[in-house]
Amino acid sequence: QQQVKQSPQSLIVQKGGISIINCAYENTAFDYFPWYQQFPGKGPALLIAIRPDVSEKKEGRFTISFNKSAKQFSLHIMDSQPGDSATYFCAASSWGKLQFGAGTQVVVTP
Amino acid sequence: SAVISQKPSRDICQRGTSLTIQCQVDSQVTMMFWYRQQPGQSLTLIATANQGSEATYESGFVIDKFPISRPNLTFSTLTVSNMSPEDSSIYLCSVLTGESSPLHFGNGTRLTVT
Numbered sequence: 721q722q723q724v725k726q727s728p729q730s731l732i733v734q735k736g737g738i739s740i741i742n743c744a745y746e747n748t749a750f751d752y753f754p755w756y757q758q759f760p761g762k763g764p765a766l767l768i769a770i771r772p773d774v775s776e777k778k779e780g781r782f783t784i785s786f787n788k789s790a791k792q793f794s795l796h797i798m799d800s801q802p803g804d805s806a807t808y809f810c811a812a813s814s815w816g817k818l819q820f821g822a823g824t825q826v827v828v829t830p
Numbered sequence: 831s832a833v834i835s836q837k838p839s840r841d842i843c844q845r846g847t848s849l850t851i852q853c854q855v856d857s858q859v860t861m862m863f864w865y866r867q868q869p870g871q872s873l874t875l876i877a878t879a880n881q882g883s884e885a886t887y888e889s890g891f892v893i894d895k896f897p898i899s900r901p902n903l904t905f906s907t908l909t910v911s912n913m914s915p916e917d918s919s920i921y922l923c924s925v926l927t928g929e930s931s932p933l934h935f936g937n938g939t940r941l942t943v944t
Contacts, residue, residue, distance in 0.1 A: 763937040816861045816926035820872045
């Protein structure tokens with residue numbers, strides 16, 4: 721049973737557009753919600769993360785929106801660039817142990 | 831953030847053999863974890879490597895198949911035993927450096943079992 725549900729499975733966006741990836745969780749014990757970016761042949765790289773006492777966090781072109789009551793969080797990639805083409809994973813952590821979403825493959829077209 | 835090094839970065843092994851993967855961190859960390867990423871899939875937690883005691887395994891993973899050691903606060907090993915082609919995956923180490931710290935990964939070990 722997947723504890724973190726991620727959608728969509730894949731996403732195609734034009735350069736300059738906005739990529740939006742959504743995740744939902746059930747376990748209220750989760751206390752840390754990171755997003756990872758993974759390129760082929762590489763390990764996942766921490767992109768941005770949020771804790772449940774914050775509703776939004778922005779770092780450069782990346783923004784996490786967090787809705788604690790709905791148990792949902794999302795990643796927005798603004799002004800998407802071809803270099804952003806990668807697989808993105810949301811995750812939720814309790815005591816350092818991460819449960820991952822299924823991943824979203826993002827393709828940014830020139 | 832902590833720098834995490836894994837060895838080997840990749841290996842091709844024969845069915846029935848074992849491979850030990852090393853994870854070295856450049857600073858002391860409170861917790862170390864091992865994950866598996868099967869081809870085209872997401873990451874799944876295998877176990878928490880506990881310093882000075884037996885690892886804590888997640889459902890579906892057992893010590894006989896994935897023995898783990900953690901002799902100190904900067905180093906851990908994961909052994910994949912009696913390998914089969916189904917064990918072909920990327921194995922990744924993750925660390926927690928403090929209560930409020932982010933969770934980082936090494937580049938992983940890409941294992942192919944023939």
